Amino acid sequence: MAAVEGLFTLDSDEPQLIGGRARRRGSYFFPKALAGSDPACLGDEIDEVLLSRTGQLWSYTTGEYAPPAPYVIPGDEFEPYVVAAVRLAEENLVVLGQVVEGVSVEDLSVGMEMELVIDVLYSDDEHDYLVWKWSPTAMSENGDE
Amino acid sequence: MDEIAILGVGMHPWGKWGRNFVEYGEKAARDALADAEVGWDEIQFVSGANSVRCGYPGYVSASTFSNALGFTGCQLASSYAACASGATALSIARAQILSGVCEVALVVGAESTPKGFFAPNAGERHEDPDWLRFHLVGATNPTYFALYARRRMALYGDTSEDFAAVKVKNSRHGVFNSNARYTKEYDVDDIANSPMVADPLRLLEICATSDGGAALVVSSLEWAAGRGIDNPVRVSGISTVSPTYPNSVIELPYLASDSWAAVGDETMTFKDNIAARAYEEASVSPEDLDFAEVYDLSSAYELDWYEHIGLCERGDATKLLRAGDTALGGRIPVNPSGGLGAFGEAVPAQAIAQVCEMVWQLRGEAGHRQVDGAKVGLSINHGMFGHGSSVICTR
Known part of the structure; x- marks a missing residue:
C-alpha cells in the first residue's frame, strides 16, 4: 500500500506522480494540495494530472545519518541512502525522491535522465509501504540491476 | 525609507548549554539595555522573536521575556518567521516607531535547541x-x-x-x-x-543547532537625539x-x-x-x-x-x-x-x-x-x- 495516499499511482510498470495543473494558467504543482503559490491561479480550477515519469537530474546527495521520525528506518539497521532532485521533462518542476538501492553517487551526474519507479519505503508485519523513487533510466532499461 | 536608530545590542554566548531559553533572552536584553544606557522601565514596546522548540513560553516570547524582566505595562508583539523571525521582530518595532506608536523598543529572541537534526512537529500530518x-x-x-x-x-x-x-x-x-x-x-x-x-x-x-540569545534596543532618530546620540547606527x-x-x-x-x-x-x-x-x-x-x-x-x-x-x-x-x-x-x-x-x-x-x-x-x-x-x-x-x-x- 502507498505510504501516503494520493501522491502517486501504484502502476507497477509505469507509475506516475499525481499533481495539479491550473486549467487556464497551465502551471503545475506537486503535491496537488500545495497548489496556490502561483498568484495567477486565483480562481482557476486545479485539475488533477499525472506528471511526467522522466526528467533530468537537477542535483543529488546522500543521507549518511538516520533522519528523525517520521522517517521509518527500513530493516533492522540504518543504511545510508541517495536522494535525487529531478526536473520533470514537461512540467519544469523539480521533485525530490530517494534513489533506488544499488545506485551510488558515483553512478550519477547532473543532467542525466532519471525515471520514476515504485519501491518499498519500509515494511511491517502486514504491509509493504510503497513510495516513488528515482532510478537512472539507462539502468532501468538495461535491467542489469 | 525612514530610518530608526540602534542604541544598544546584547547577546548571550552561543553554545549547547541546555538551559531555559528565557535565561539567554533575559541576559541579552539586559546587556542591550546597559549598552544603550536605557532603563527597562523606559521601554515602550517589546518585539519578541518566537521559538517553536521551547513550548508555550516560546510562542509568546515578548510576554515571556517581559515577564522575566518584570511587567511594566508596555506593548507586546510576538512573531515567528522561521530563520527570519529576528528581522521580522525588528521590522515590527520599526513600524511601531515610524508610525509614532512608540519611541523606544526592545527586540529580543532566544532559543534552546535539542541535539541532532531539526525534526518536524509530532503527529501524522499528510498535508504538511x-x-x-x-x-x-x-x-x-x-x-x-x-x-x-x-x-x-x-x-x-x-x-x-x-x-x-x-x-x-x-x-x-x-x-x-x-x-x-x-x-x-x-x-x-x-x-x-x-x-x-x-x-x-x-x-x-x-551549521549546528545551538542555544543563544540576542537583543537590540531601537528608537526613533529624534528620541536618540534627545539622549544626545546624534550619530547612531541606523536601520x-x-x-x-x-x-x-x-x-x-x-x-x-x-x-x-x-x-x-x-x-x-x-x-x-x-x-x-x-x-x-x-x-x-x-x-x-x-x-x-x-x-x-x-x-x-x-x-x-x-x-x-x-x-x-x-x-x-x-x-x-x-x-x-x-x-x-x-x-x-x-x-x-x-x-x-x-x-x-x-x-x-x-x-x-x-x-x-x-x-x-x-x-x-x-x-x-x-x-x-x-x-x-x-x-x-x-x-x-x-x-x-x-x-x-x-x-x-x-x-
Missing part, C-alpha cells in the same frame, strides 16, 4: 510538507544544503576544497568572537577528515519578502519546486529577491557594502549568497573566495563574526545576532575582527516555507 519530506524521502535540512552544493559543482566547477575554504575562513573569524560557540581555527584537513553527512558536505561544513532597510512565483529552486521543506512551465524560467530564485528589497529601501547598492553577514547554513551556501546579494555574477563566487576578497582584510569581508559556521543556529536569535555584529562593526568596536572604516553592512538569511530576511545598517 515538513512531515512529508521526512517520512517519504528522509530529506533532512542538510539534504537540501547538499543538493545546492552539488549543483554548484556541476554548474560552476566549484570543488569540495572551495567549500572547505569557506569554513576555514569563517573559523578564523570566529576565533576573535567571544560570543561564538566554536572558536577553534580549522584547516582543510580537519574538514576533509570530518564525517560525510550529505555528500558533498561534511560535518564541519554544516536603513529591512526586507521580509515572500518568494516571487515561480521559484525554480526546491526550498525547505517542500517536495517540489515551483513549475516554470507557464511563466518564468529557471533563473528565478527566492534568494535574489530578498536582498533586492533591502537595497531598495536603503538606497544602497552592492558596491556600497563594506561587509556582509550571510546565512552560511552550509559552507557552500555562503557562496550562493555572494551571488544573490550582488557581490559577483552567478557562478563567480569562488573567484572572490579564492582571491581572499571575502576574508577579513579583503575587499568585502563576509561573515566577520564567524557566521553560522562559528555560531551554529539559534533560530529566533540568529537574525538579531547578525544585526548585533553589524552594530559592533559600524561602531568600530569589533576588536580583532573589525572591518576598517565600515559604514554600510548587510545581513541576510533564508528559512523554511518561504521566509527570508535582510537588514541593511549604516552609519
Whole structure:
C-alpha cells in the first residue's frame, strides 16, 4: 500500500506522480494540495494530472545519518541512502525522491535522465509501504540491476 | 525609507548549554539595555522573536521575556518567521516607531535547541510538507544544503576544497568572537577528515543547532537625539519578502519546486529577491557594502549568497573566495563574526545576532575582527516555507 495516499499511482510498470495543473494558467504543482503559490491561479480550477515519469537530474546527495521520525528506518539497521532532485521533462518542476538501492553517487551526474519507479519505503508485519523513487533510466532499461 | 536608530545590542554566548531559553533572552536584553544606557522601565514596546522548540513560553516570547524582566505595562508583539523571525521582530518595532506608536523598543529572541537534526512537529500530518519530506524521502535540512552544493559543482566547477575554504575562513573569524560557540581555527584537513553527512558536505561544513540569545534596543532618530546620540547606527532597510512565483529552486521543506512551465524560467530564485528589497529601501547598492553577514547554513551556501546579494555574477563566487576578497582584510569581508559556521543556529536569535555584529562593526568596536572604516553592512538569511530576511545598517 502507498505510504501516503494520493501522491502517486501504484502502476507497477509505469507509475506516475499525481499533481495539479491550473486549467487556464497551465502551471503545475506537486503535491496537488500545495497548489496556490502561483498568484495567477486565483480562481482557476486545479485539475488533477499525472506528471511526467522522466526528467533530468537537477542535483543529488546522500543521507549518511538516520533522519528523525517520521522517517521509518527500513530493516533492522540504518543504511545510508541517495536522494535525487529531478526536473520533470514537461512540467519544469523539480521533485525530490530517494534513489533506488544499488545506485551510488558515483553512478550519477547532473543532467542525466532519471525515471520514476515504485519501491518499498519500509515494511511491517502486514504491509509493504510503497513510495516513488528515482532510478537512472539507462539502468532501468538495461535491467542489469 | 525612514530610518530608526540602534542604541544598544546584547547577546548571550552561543553554545549547547541546555538551559531555559528565557535565561539567554533575559541576559541579552539586559546587556542591550546597559549598552544603550536605557532603563527597562523606559521601554515602550517589546518585539519578541518566537521559538517553536521551547513550548508555550516560546510562542509568546515578548510576554515571556517581559515577564522575566518584570511587567511594566508596555506593548507586546510576538512573531515567528522561521530563520527570519529576528528581522521580522525588528521590522515590527520599526513600524511601531515610524508610525509614532512608540519611541523606544526592545527586540529580543532566544532559543534552546535539542541535539541532532531539526525534526518536524509530532503527529501524522499528510498535508504538511515538513512531515512529508521526512517520512517519504528522509530529506533532512542538510539534504537540501547538499543538493545546492552539488549543483554548484556541476554548474560552476566549484570543488569540495572551495567549500572547505569557506569554513576555514569563517573559523578564523570566529576565533576573535567571544560570543561564538566554536572558536577553534580549522584547516582543510580537519574538514576533509570530518564525517560525510550529505555528500558533498561534511560535518564541519554544516551549521549546528545551538542555544543563544540576542537583543537590540531601537528608537526613533529624534528620541536618540534627545539622549544626545546624534550619530547612531541606523536601520536603513529591512526586507521580509515572500518568494516571487515561480521559484525554480526546491526550498525547505517542500517536495517540489515551483513549475516554470507557464511563466518564468529557471533563473528565478527566492534568494535574489530578498536582498533586492533591502537595497531598495536603503538606497544602497552592492558596491556600497563594506561587509556582509550571510546565512552560511552550509559552507557552500555562503557562496550562493555572494551571488544573490550582488557581490559577483552567478557562478563567480569562488573567484572572490579564492582571491581572499571575502576574508577579513579583503575587499568585502563576509561573515566577520564567524557566521553560522562559528555560531551554529539559534533560530529566533540568529537574525538579531547578525544585526548585533553589524552594530559592533559600524561602531568600530569589533576588536580583532573589525572591518576598517565600515559604514554600510548587510545581513541576510533564508528559512523554511518561504521566509527570508535582510537588514541593511549604516552609519
